[in-house]
Amino acid sequence: MATIFSNALEHTAQAVTSWAEKWFPDAYIFAALAVVVVAAGAWFMGAPLTQIGIAFGDGYWSLIPFTMQMAMVAISGYVLAVSPPAAALIARLAKLPRSGRSAVAFVAMVSIIASFISWAISLIFAGLLVRALARRTDLRMDYRAAGAAAYLGLGATWALGLSSSAAQLQTNPASLPPTLLAITGVLPFSQTIFLPQSMLLALIIMLVSICIAYFSAPRDANASTADDLAVNLDDTPETTDIDRPGDWLERSPLLTLLIVALGALWIWHEFSSKNPLIAITNLNTYNFVLLLFGMLCNWRPQRFLRAVTQSVPSTAGVLIQFPLYGGIAFILTKAGAADGHTLSHYLAQFFVTISTHSSFPGVIGIYSAILGFFVPSGGGKWIIEAPYVMQAAIDLKVHLGWAVTVYNAAEALPNLINPFWMLPLLGILRLKARDIVGYTFVQFIVHVPLVIFLLWALAGTLSYLPPAMP
Template sequence: MNPARVVERIFKKFLPSQFTIAVLLTLLTVVLAYFFSGMEQEGRLVTILSYWEKGVWDSGLLVFAYQMMLILVLGHVLVLSPPVSKQITMLTRYATNTASAAVLVSVTTMLAAFFNWGLALIFGAVLARKVGEKAVKEKIPLNYPLVGAAGYTGLMVWHGGMSGSAPLKVAEKGHIADLMKNVPQAEAGISSLPEFISTQHTIFSWWNLLLFALLLIVVPIVLYAVGKKVKPTEINLKIFQPRSVGEKKVSGAERMDRSRILALVFSGMILVAFFIRYGSDLTGFNITPNMLNLFMFGLAILLHHNFRNFLEALEEAVKGVSGILIQFPLYFGIMGIMGQSGMVEDISGFFVAVANATTLPVFTFFSGGLVNIFVPSGGGQWAVQGPVVLDSALKLGVPLPKAVMALAYGDQITNMLQPFWALPLLGITRLRAKDILPYTLLLMLVGTIILITGLLLL
């Protein structure tokens, strides 16, 4: 019996929808906070629920959710434009079966993720979608969920790349001192901490690049082997066709909607504003959500040639944001409970307490992975766990860059288990969490072995 097929059947039978997963995870967090947090017993449940409510409506996180919705929608709109669609279609000509498609999607997605996680998030999703559409159009037998899982692999390498939250934050002058100033027990050792930790010692260190290279090689090999064994699946994808094709010539005010000149002027204005505002950031590969969204907005209008075509593509792309719209706030509530109740520090502190100089990076890795399940935000996780990690590394004599990257590795690898960041991909590919999880969990196991071995030996 095929083990991959058995696991796939189990997940499809017992794993609920991604919304139900978010609800169950919320209830689990409430229970854990009630019984295991250090809060006062009186009024504990009321306090926990207040933390949850504040997290759900956290204004900063809601802005982030809207940014993610725009990344998803604008990226999809951009891909639906004739020029980009043509280029990606050309790329998919190498996807002749499930195995080759999985390799193509995983390699390109992981390479994109090393440069920027947001870019990889949308690129992997749309490339997987295009491969699925090709399979429908050309009647190619394909295991679409495996290809979808391959499109998610960028999230298992992103934190060790050029947009990694933890290594980029510690590279800022003064960040470490600001991070540690509210940790009383660390006051004695603050003077021993550096002003910053250069990315030359984290992201661009030889050992981090080596681990990334190993993942870039091993993950596609695993997907190729699995792709040779899994059976094709039914693919229900509607290929986008603009309604405006074949319509009669318009007149009156509708001409403005179809005006190439007006679209060219407006998109040109957006792109000029983009380069004025973000030109210096481009040279340092510092890509932010706002930066990416503004560029995709201007480019999408330009490549669709007029507002009518742009709006038709927008209408199609909006269908994929329902998961983010309602599920992100649920995860924000979980993050509110975990952060305000002190559970993040408790988890991190437990692992640190049982560690020594050799095992601290490994325990930091596992604590980062565990916290990521409840707090799926690299930057937010570093803000809470960072002081504990740096303080313990300093006391045990562990190199600070290694400690920082250990947390980053743990955070990124459990993205293969946590469906939070898969929501954009699921929206575009029309897959469900239960479809891709059997394969992403296998990749999580493979990645964990590689990263832990690296932390112990390198």
């Protein structure tokens, strides 16, 4: 039976990958088509074309801060990884797996565990681990399957950990919009991500994901290695001896040490004044820490700058595609029909209307997954839909903390096939979305029914939790 299951997963993954390599468009085309679909939906709901165009233009630059943060995630992670100390650490970890399939499962495990602390750490570290594993000459690992495994932290579990934007927003009354605070009150982590049911859900998803990653990975004979895919794995920045006196500072660690010392003062203040696990989930803090470590580990400014130069091409997809999703979000939330309501409002109202106490987790989970396909932003999307969803949870006497978990678990589902969040990882791996989507799609078709069922089944073990006002 296990052999039949393994063969079925492997053949399905290979079939979908073969299809994707031929038919799946570049991630930019995917984003552009999403713009057209959402614009058409808003127009069909009654929004004037002029208003749709204005919303698209207004939203196009709305994700610029986040775009820069994501670009820096790729740059800072790469810079640190190619430094001698970090490269040595990752290389030691890469020696642990004994087969190509176990290497893929190992990457999946590392990615998922790291995602409970920070999705950014998960994405970058797992991606760099894949590259290190791919350099092993004694291991025939499918590079595409390993790349898909590196994505599982963000594609399956990140929102069930400390990175959960919705859980973080709900635990901090200062961050919640007044209208939402008046509906839900404050929900501490103990009622959301640290609920026993939420942790059980995360554990089940993690184990299932690792198993699928292992059994869907091609065996040695069918594996496509990085060499087979013509992927350049050379991460070592070239060093050139410069003898001109004016270039002395480029080769001296003096400026590096001064800048790192100055930054260390801020880091000490940040982590001593906040919960360290919460502080590191802030993208600005994460990037700052990673970049300073990158400077320090590269030691000389010359080497650091060469690493930055080599990392920049990996940010191209982020820089050109994220603005399109900013436009999509504004069309969904700003382009109103004659009654002033937007497409996101109509979608939320539809799913809330057809919900009952028992069906609420499954129905809202499906809605959240659908909207997440077009608005791939955990915190931003929660602000959009939470007023409708949480009010419905109160009316139907559903545990409010579990309603947040429903959102968290379902929100991650479209990530498995949406290229949006893949872009920084793809830049590091030097692959395209179509290279890994066959393997993430196998995860997707298993996760959707499993997650929706668990959200419904575990909801039955919880009693109604009324709002707790600050």
